[in-house]
Amino acid sequence: MDTIMNYLENMFASMPKSKQMQQLKDDLLVHMEDKYQELKRAGKSENEAIGVVIGEFGNMEEIMDEFGIDLDDDRANEPFLMDEEIEEYLHVSKKTSIWIGIGVGLCIISAAMFVFIAGLQNNGFLNEIPVKTANIIGVICLIVFVAIAVGLFIYNGMKIEKYDYIHTEHAFQLSFEQKNSIQTRKEAHQPKYLAALICGIALIILSPVVLFTTLAINEQFTHFGVVGLLWIVAIGIFLLIFFTTEMDAYKNLLKEGVASKSKKNEKRDRITGAVAVIIWSLATIIFLISGFLYNQWHINWLVFAIAGIFIGMFNAAYSILTKNE
Incomplete structure (x- = not known):
């Protein structure tokens, strides 16, 4: 898992230091950990599991497109909705x-x-x-x-x-x-x-x-x-x-x-x-x-x-x- 965390840190090293990027980073870490544990339970070796996880989550451009994030706009400063706000709405x-x-x-x-x-x-x-x-x-x-x-x-x-x-x-x-x-x-x-x-x-x-x-x-x-x-x-x-x-x-x-x-x-x-x-x-x-x-x-x-x-x-x-x- 240390390899995955280090890889993730390098991925976001050149990204803006904003709340949006931090939230995206945290979400990705959760999904990468889940995928890693799933592969380990399926009998994959550590190196095989790490390789699959990085291959699936390692393309930053695809991740940015999937999450609808455009670094050229001002959306990085937009506040995140709380779960309570969503449910109430x-x-x-x-x-x-x-x-x-x-x-x-x-x-x-x-x-x-x-x-x-x-x-x-x-x-x-x-x-x-x-x-x-x-x-x-x-x-x-x-x-x-x-x-x-x-x-x-x-x-x-x-x-x-x-x-x-x-x-x-x-x-x-x-x-x-x-x-x-x-x-x-x-x-x-x-x-x-x-x-x-x-x-x-x-x-x-x-x-x-x-x-x-x-x-x-x-x-x-x-x-x-x-x-x-x-x-x-x-x-x-x-x-x-x-x-x-x-x-x-x-x-x-x-x-x-x-x-x-x-x-x-x-x-x-x-x-x-x-x-x-x-x-x-x-x-x-x-x-x-x-x-x-x-x-x-x-x-x-x-x-x-x-x-x-x-x-x-x-x-x-x-x-x-x-x-x-």
């Missing part, structure tokens, strides 16, 4: 993705509640309640659900904002062990992510089947078909948000596809993206309600054009208001 990302998914689902289900109450009224299940009162109850349910959803967006957005530095380049670095651990967890999550992606998209595409089925059985039950459609869409979107967010958390830690953005731009994109999701969801809800309940198909498509204008107006206004921050 993954835990918070997973937890917030659940609540954000529920929030988006509530925006859609709020419309489902409105349509459901209207369906009960139209089919004579709420004859003791005046039509106007039933409509007011439906609107109240819609507003309450959307208000709860907005609260969830704000609260969880503030919780994840603590980790803005993880979403930008050149803010941190990981040890070899940490990278391997995160990569392993990412690969283990990949099948669930792909399955959720397929199921979520399939549910959204197939959701109109419920509506068409109720139309075929009895047109009076159209309202309940719309309710089923909206619930299925809500479930599909929740699956997409939850599993995609968890996958993005692993990618952010591994710096896969992380753009070189300032924290200000990250925050802006997150806020404008959330507003766009809410506006498009509400536009879809209004489109379905006005079409199936009030038969306004000839004109209700304008809601999407109006939604696009509102999103553009908000993005422009937000950019102007935060320009000098």
Whole structure:
């Protein structure tokens, strides 16, 4: 082992004396020792074991490439993430993705509640309640659900904002062990992510089947078909948000596809993206309600054009208001 340690010291003799290089050196020593002991247990002589270890770990350029280290950049001064920070970030990302998914689902289900109450009224299940009162109850349910959803967006957005530095380049670095651990967890999550992606998209595409089925059985039950459609869409979107967010958390830690953005731009994109999701969801809800309940198909498509204008107006206004921050 002394030969291996001396060889490792010579390998790093010309390298910068930084925390990053020391961490890399320590990680390599651990792996070289493990490999050496494994070879010795397999019956190799000491010289044979040393030769194999040096042959496997002795190319400095390959090691630097494998660890993603570029000595010409400023990353040597980046701080290392602690294991506790990584676990906390993954835990918070997973937890917030659940609540954000529920929030988006509530925006859609709020419309489902409105349509459901209207369906009960139209089919004579709420004859003791005046039509106007039933409509007011439906609107109240819609507003309450959307208000709860907005609260969830704000609260969880503030919780994840603590980790803005993880979403930008050149803010941190990981040890070899940490990278391997995160990569392993990412690969283990990949099948669930792909399955959720397929199921979520399939549910959204197939959701109109419920509506068409109720139309075929009895047109009076159209309202309940719309309710089923909206619930299925809500479930599909929740699956997409939850599993995609968890996958993005692993990618952010591994710096896969992380753009070189300032924290200000990250925050802006997150806020404008959330507003766009809410506006498009509400536009879809209004489109379905006005079409199936009030038969306004000839004109209700304008809601999407109006939604696009509102999103553009908000993005422009937000950019102007935060320009000098």
